[in-house]
Amino acid sequence: VLRAHNRATIVDVTHEVPAQDIEAGAFFVASCIGRFPRGTVHLAVVDPGVGTARRLLAVEAAGDHWIGPDNGLLDAVLALEAAVVRAIEPAALGLRAASRTFHGRDLMAPVAGWLAGGRRGFATLGPTIADPRRLPAEAGDRVLVVDRFGNLITNVAGSRVTPGRTRLRIAGRELRCVGTYGDAGRGELVALVSSYGTVEVAAVDGSAYDLLRVGRGAAIELLDRDG
Amino acid sequence: VLRAHNRATIVDVTHEVPAQDIEAGAFFVASCIGRFPRGTVHLAVVDPGVGTARRLLAVEAAGDHWIGPDNGLLDAVLALEAAVVRAIEPAALGLRAASRTFHGRDLMAPVAGWLAGGRRGFATLGPTIADPRRLPAEAGDRVLVVDRFGNLITNVAGSRVTPGRTRLRIAGRELRCVGTYGDAGRGELVALVSSYGTVEVAAVDGSAYDLLRVGRGAAIELLDRDG
Amino acid sequence: VLRAHNRATIVDVTHEVPAQDIEAGAFFVASCIGRFPRGTVHLAVVDPGVGTARRLLAVEAAGDHWIGPDNGLLDAVLALEAAVVRAIEPAALGLRAASRTFHGRDLMAPVAGWLAGGRRGFATLGPTIADPRRLPAEAGDRVLVVDRFGNLITNVAGSRVTPGRTRLRIAGRELRCVGTYGDAGRGELVALVSSYGTVEVAAVDGSAYDLLRVGRGAAIELLDRDG
Numbered sequence: 001v002l003r004a005h006n007r008a009t010i011v012d013v014t015h016e017v018p019a020q021d022i023e024a025g026a027f028f029v030a031s032c033i034g035r036f037p038r039g040t041v042h043l044a045v046v047d048p049g050v051g052t053a054r055r056l057l058a059v060e061a062a063g064d065h066w067i068g069p070d071n072g073l074l075d076a077v078l079a080l081e082a083a084v085v086r087a088i089e090p091a092a093l094g095l096r097a098a099s100r101t102f103h104g105r106d107l108m109a110p111v112a113g114w115l116a117g118g119r120r121g122f123a124t125l126g127p128t129i130a131d132p133r134r135l136p137a138e139a140g141d142r143v144l145v146v147d148r149f150g151n152l153i154t155n156v157a158g159s160r161v162t163p164g165r166t167r168l169r170i171a172g173r174e175l176r177c178v179g180t181y182g183d184a185g186r187g188e189l190v191a192l193v194s195s196y197g198t199v200e201v202a203a204v205d206g207s208a209y210d211l212l213r214v215g216r217g218a219a220i221e222l223l224d225r226d227g
Numbered sequence: 228v229l230r231a232h233n234r235a236t237i238v239d240v241t242h243e244v245p246a247q248d249i250e251a252g253a254f255f256v257a258s259c260i261g262r263f264p265r266g267t268v269h270l271a272v273v274d275p276g277v278g279t280a281r282r283l284l285a286v287e288a289a290g291d292h293w294i295g296p297d298n299g300l301l302d303a304v305l306a307l308e309a310a311v312v313r314a315i316e317p318a319a320l321g322l323r324a325a326s327r328t329f330h331g332r333d334l335m336a337p338v339a340g341w342l343a344g345g346r347r348g349f350a351t352l353g354p355t356i357a358d359p360r361r362l363p364a365e366a367g368d369r370v371l372v373v374d375r376f377g378n379l380i381t382n383v384a385g386s387r388v389t390p391g392r393t394r395l396r397i398a399g400r401e402l403r404c405v406g407t408y409g410d411a412g413r414g415e416l417v418a419l420v421s422s423y424g425t426v427e428v429a430a431v432d433g434s435a436y437d438l439l440r441v442g443r444g445a446a447i448e449l450l451d452r453d454g
Numbered sequence: 455v456l457r458a459h460n461r462a463t464i465v466d467v468t469h470e471v472p473a474q475d476i477e478a479g480a481f482f483v484a485s486c487i488g489r490f491p492r493g494t495v496h497l498a499v500v501d502p503g504v505g506t507a508r509r510l511l512a513v514e515a516a517g518d519h520w521i522g523p524d525n526g527l528l529d530a531v532l533a534l535e536a537a538v539v540r541a542i543e544p545a546a547l548g549l550r551a552a553s554r555t556f557h558g559r560d561l562m563a564p565v566a567g568w569l570a571g572g573r574r575g576f577a578t579l580g581p582t583i584a585d586p587r588r589l590p591a592e593a594g595d596r597v598l599v600v601d602r603f604g605n606l607i608t609n610v611a612g613s614r615v616t617p618g619r620t621r622l623r624i625a626g627r628e629l630r631c632v633g634t635y636g637d638a639g640r641g642e643l644v645a646l647v648s649s650y651g652t653v654e655v656a657a658v659d660g661s662a663y664d665l666l667r668v669g670r671g672a673a674i675e676l677l678d679r680d681g
Contacts (some may be wrong), residue, residue, distance in 0.1 A: 002463065006491045009229065010465070011237070019603045020659045035332075037233045048659060051634025100634035101656075102649035105489075149246045180278025180327035195329035202328075205247050205275060236456065238464070262559075264460045376473045407505025407554035422556035429555075432474050432502060 001043070004113025011036075016148065018216065020048040022072050026135055027144050027155075030076030031196050033062060043104070043112040044068040051100035056088040056107060057132055058115075058125045065122060067112050069103075072135040089126040141220040143170075143201070150207025151200045154220055158193035161222065166191070169221040170201055171214045181205075228270070231340025238263075243375065245443065247275040249299050253362055254371050254382070257303030258423050260289060269304075270331070270339040271295040278327035283315040283334060284359055285342075285352045292349060294339050296330075299362040316353040368447040370397075370428070377434025378427045381447055385420035388449065393418075396448040397428055398441045408432075455497070458567025465490075470602065472670065474502040476526050480589055481598050481609075484530030485650050487516060496531075497558070497566040498522040505554035510542040510561060511586055512569075512579045519576060521566050523557075526589040543580040595674040597624075597655070604661025605654045608674055612647035615676065620645075623675040624655055625668045635659075 001008050013032060017025045025046035032042055047054075047069040055070040061083035068074045070087070077083060090096070090107050097106045114120035138155060145153040152170075161168070163179040168191040176184075177191045177199075184190045184204045189211055194200035199220075201208045209215060228235050240259060244252045252273035259269055274281075274296040282297040288310035295301045297314070304310060317323070317334050324333045341347035365382060372380040379397075388395070390406040395418040403411075404418045404426075411417045411431045416438060421427035426447075428435045436442060455462050467486060471479045479500035486496055501508075501523040509524040515537035522528045524541070531537060544550070544561050551560045568574035592609060599607040606624075615622070617633040622645040630638075631645045631653075638644045638658045643665060648654035653674075655662045663669060 002465070002491050003489075007463075009234075011229070012239075012466075015602075019661070035230075037229050049636055052636035098651070099647060099649040101646055101654070105649060148242075182276055182279035192328060193326060195326040195332060197325070200328070207246070236461075238456070239466075262457075264456050375469075409503055409506035419555055420553060422553040422559060424552070427555070434473070 001109045001113040001116075004110045004119065005117030008113060008116050017046055020046065021216070022046050022048070023135060024145050024216070025073050026075045027153075027196075029066070029068070029074060033064075033076060033080070036064070038063040041065045041067065041112045041116040043108055044073050045102075045104035045108060046073050047071070047103065050103050055129075056090070056103070056111075057129075058086045058088050058111065058122060059132075060084045060122050065112075065115050067108050067115075070133050072133050074132070075135040078132055078134060084122075085129055085132050086122070087126045087129045093120075093125065141222070143214065143216055143218040143220065144198075146209050146215045149202075150209035151194070151202045152208050152212070152215065152218070153194055153196060154199045154201070156199040156220060156222065158197050158199060161191065161193065161199055163192070165224060167223040168199065168201065169223060170218060171212045173212065174223070175201065228336045228340040228343075231337045231346065232344030235340060235343050244273055245372075247273065248443070249273050249275070250362060251372050251443070252300050253302045254380075254423075256293070256295070256301060260291075260303060260307070263291070265290040268292045268294065268339045268343040270335055271300050272329075272331035272335060273300050274298070274330065277330050282356075283317070283330070283338075284356075285313045285315050285338065285349060286359075287311045287349050292339075292342050294335050294342075297360050299360050301359070302362040305359055305361060311349075312356055312359045313349070314353045314356045320347075320352070368449070370441065370443055370445040370447065371425075373436050373442045376429075377436035378421070378429045379435050379439070379442065379445070380421055380423060381426045381428070383426040383447060383449070385424050385426060388418065388420065388426055390419070392451060394450040395426065395428070396450060397445060398439045400439065401450070402428065455563045455567040455570075458564045458573065459571030462567060462570050471500055472599075474500065475670070476500050476502070477589060478599050478670070479527050480529045481607075481650075483520070483522075483528060487518075487530060487534070490518070492517040495519045495521065495566045495570040497562055498527050499558040499562060500527050501525070501557065504557050509583075510544070510557070510565075511583075512540045512542050512565065512576060513586075514538045514576050519566075519569050521562050521569075524587050526587050528586070529589040532586055532588060538576075539583055539586045540576070541580045541583045547574075547579070595676070597668065597670055597672040597674065598652075600663050600669045603656075604663035605648070605656045606662050606666070606669065606672070607648055607650060608653045608655070610653040610674060610676065612651050612653060615645065615647065615653055617646070619678060621677040622653065622655070623677060624672060625666045627666065628677070629655065 029044050057070045059066040059077050061080040066077045141156045143152045144155050161177045163177050166177040168175045175191050178184050181204050186205050188204050256271050284297045286293040286304050288307040293304045368383045370379045371382050388404045390404050393404040395402045402418050405411050408431050413432050415431050483498050511524045513520040513531050515534040520531045595610045597606045598609050615631045617631050620631040622629045629645050632638050635658050640659050642658050
């Protein structure tokens with residue numbers, strides 16, 4: 001990136017996406033929307049199809065640009081209003097991959113740097129396309145990511161739970177929903193709305209993962225006290 | 228931070244504080260004093276009380292600013308001469324937390340960015356207070372942090388040990404104090420002064436943690452050969 | 455670094471070198487050659503000899519500068535044409551190590567910052583020397599690094615294998631060489647050329663390390679189908 005734009009400010013959002021896990025990567029991509037200064041160029045690489053014929057995308061949406069493989073990773077960005085999608089043409093841009101196992105460095109990073117530094121405009125990257133790959137329809141309420149604290153981050157929208165009323169079932173346990181960690185006792189397993197806006201399962205001052213031993217993909221059921 | 232000050236230089240000091248461990252976090256905060264360019268804004272978030280009534284602090288000390296929760300995390304900074312402490316008033320500053328589980332992003336980062344970029348002065352953040360929370364009095368000589376090399380970093384001031392004379396007792400073992408790794412044999416367990424200025428227990432070319440299997444909180448005793 | 459040059463752009467290349475592993479560190483140093491903007495100052499610290507009499511080096515090569523201990527870590531840079539090597543003289547530069555266990559912060563980082571910011575020229579750092587330490591001659595084809603995906607990165611030049619023809623023997627298994635992950639089935643163990651330019655052993659959508667349970671130092675043998 002710096003070779004393409006040597007005054008770039010680079011932020012490493014995360015390197016904790018599980019290997020090859022496009023859906024988890026897409027979750028972190030979604031969490032970046034609107035969180036950076038307008039005009040930011042976002043570069044996302046979770047790319048098990050590297051070296052095959054899969055396309056590389058450049059997307060313009062919500063005032064930002066997004067670069068990544070055409071495999072669903074940018075799904076949340078593609079869903080934004082007025083998103084424009086282009087298929088990057090590396091050869092026409094003078095780019096050649098030195099390797100068939102990682103295109104982040106040789107193909108995607110230069111494009112991101114050029115856009116950020118103004119050396120190339122979005123319209124010059126390749127033709128617009130209408131059929132970028134989306135994520136498959138979601139397979140129900142479940143855990144998407146286990147963070148480094150052992151919290152289980154789910155795909156359940158925070159608006160669907162009410163602290164003090166909703167209960168959540170996971171791994172044979174039934175947990176109450178609270179507003180924040182301080183509303184529960186030390187070690188208690190609870191559900192609450194995470195900073196990503198979705199529900200998380202947490203153990204107060206502990207690790208929910210260590211207590212439940214379920215992670216990525218674990219099914220979740222919401223129950224209402226009145227129901 | 229970048230949304231509040233888009234030319235900020237950001238340094239990630241560490242993300243290796245054990246979850247919820249305020250005292251270990253406070254150790255890393257202390258280790259940053261005087262180590263960055265004068266005028267640096269330090270942002271520290273180890274915040275198990277997030278979402279409760281605990282205050283947020285802004286501290287001016289030694290030419291720098293420090294932002295963090297009022298839970299002892301900034302203890303070493305509060306101990307600096309002429310430290311001025313303010314309780315941040317998020318609502319008066321136009322800040323609203325989107326979540327009750329993480330205030331680093333929505334409340335503390337904007338304040339840090341404003342201070343760093345000069346958009347707001349320290350005096351405008353909230354009233355000065357005289358009763359910030361301090362860490363509880365220390366419970367004796369012990370291990371504070373296990374680093375990623377397996378070194379056991381303690382709270383024992385380096386000035387209390389003399390290489391070649393002092394001996395250190397931990398986990399039923401008695402170790403000699405050396406000046407540096409090269410003064411001991413491969414695999415030997417020794418005590419020496421770490422780059423933090425406190426004593427560390429290390430295994431030369433190995434991991435003290437793997438050999439001793441004790442960590443955070445393990446008691447330490449100093450012995451003098453002459454004693 | 456920022457205290458020596460407060461507008462420095464800092465890139466953390468990696469903190470995943472196994473403790474004390476000079477040869478693995480040297481591999482990452484080599485992988486940075488030519489990958490950053492011309493004029494970059496590279497700082498590398500894998501330094502088991504810290505606190506002993508080992509020298510500190512500053513090297514000028516290929517338009518960049520490199521700072522590190524004199525223990526073989528900079529081997530690939532020393533091999534570059536027209537490399538100039540100086541032994542840094544900390545005392546003459548007004549530098550004093552606060553610790554005998556880590557010189558990255560107190561001695562090497564200031565020098566790197568001065569060079570990057572132009573406060574000191576390369577020629578002022580100390581005398582040129584002709585006998586920097588090199589890595590011992592390589593002990594054959596083997597695994598150098600296990601990355602966080604569980605890929606086994608080897609020291610075998612990519613030019614020595616031909617996808618579809620070469621076979622690779624490791625840990626009693628014989629693997630075929632492919633062009634990229636998509637050329638093999640899910641879970642299959644294969645060999646292919648990594649983005650470092652050397653051969654890697656990988657499990658498609660999985661971890662080669664988990665399947666083979668060998669790592670650093672594991673021997674490799676190349677076989678040709680025609681052979």
